[in-house]
Amino acid sequence: GESVGLHLPTLSVQEGDNSIINCAYSNSASDYFIWYKQESGKGPQFIIDIRSNMDKRQGQRVTVLLNKTVKHLSLQIAATQPGDSAVYFCAENSGGSNYKLTFGKGTLLTVNP
């Protein structure tokens, strides 16, 4: 059944360490994935995206890896900073439509100075 209350997966890292946030997606037909960052009291902000014809994409300090075989997505953040503390969501284009995104529950990243 569905969980109630705060059951966000959490990850706590030291400043300067690398962070890896994982996401299992649900639909094998999904062909586009996005990672969003949500700071407290704000709306989600785009970080990086990847299409299903790729298995890796790099941005500034961030890398997304896609493993379609096991329907797994990960976000790697290099040299994590206190400003990276936030909830991170993965989202997938699902249901055969190009424009609707389905969001995962999110992971709370806390960076300790």
Added chain:
Amino acid sequence: NAGVTQTPKFRILKIGQSMTLQCTQDMNHNYMYWYRQDPGMGLKLIYYSVGAGITDKGEVPNGYNVSRSTTEDFPLRLELAAPSQTSVYFCASSSGTPGANVLTFGAGSRLTVL
């Protein structure tokens, strides 16, 4: 560009009252969306629109209505507020570009129903 603007930021309603959450975007996006986010949870799609005059239900449409009379505006209406509608509501818009449909979100509207 202001992006996606939502009003109000906060609102307290009594059970049975009605209200409209406003959303406007200045990016000339065809696609607009309303999501709700409950504490510790991800975002659930309430309604979406692929263009002016066109709306469709998402995962959790019950208790809500929308309209899309212009490209810029996508208001969300709650007719008979219930405690289960206490949540944070996010409006978003996108270009709908295939394989690159990044949603831009507003700052959110926190609604409490007592």
